[in-house]
């Protein structure tokens with residue numbers, strides 16, 4: 773059976789955090805830009821550093837807005853796709869976490885895409901990252917991505933374990949102070 777056909781159209785579902793709160797998962801939409809901006813301001817310095825690999829504490833509000841617009845510019849098919857975990861109303865509630873796949877600029881047919889995941893600090897350890905990661909392979913299949921590349925600081929054991937738990941065949945390459953994990957998605 774074709775797994776893609778069995779996926780809900782907008783990849784929507786709900787799950788309970790370890791604290792018993794119900795969160796929703798759905799595909800990101802371009803109108804999430806403001807919610808992404810609010811989300812960024814709720815991340816600690818360390819979480820921003822681990823997600824973006826740059827110090828992101830003194831970024832101007834204009835730059836944060838510009839980046840949020842860029843990151844919300846998804847079609848979930850070609851360059852960028854993302855699944856968000858949302859509290860409260862599925863369509864308009866606050867973003868608690870994001871898992872994303874991005875193809876390299878100018879390469880809409882690339883078989884390879886970079887994956888990233890980030891969860892708001894006040895929800896860490898609640899299972900949100902695990903639930904978001906479970907959406908990564910369906911998202912990759914939807915986008916026809918065959919190789920998922922995740923980039924970590926080498927000491928980011930929580931995140932590396934989360935990606936390993938996907939159970940996909942992978943190889944790790946350590947280069948220029950970062951660890952890159954290449955995972956193969958079957959068709």
Ligand SMILES: CC(C)(COP(=O)(O)OP(=O)(O)OC[C@H]1O[C@@H](n2cnc3c(N)ncnc32)[C@H](O)[C@@H]1OP(=O)(O)O)[C@@H](O)C(=O)NCCC(=O)NCCS
Pocket residue numbers: 818819820822823887888889890891892895896897898899900901902903922923924928930931934
């Ligand atoms: C990595 C990250 C996404 C994990 O999200 P999360 O929602 O806390 O993950 P989960 O709750 O599903 O936990 C995954 C595992 O890590 C452990 N863990 C995660 N964060 C933890 C924390 N702050 N303290 C203790 N344990 C933690 C959990 O106990 C769990 O282990 P288990 O499966 O053995 O129970 C989150 O820490 C994060 O946003 N980090 C910054 C961004 C980042 O590093 N991204 C990866 C590179 S792109």
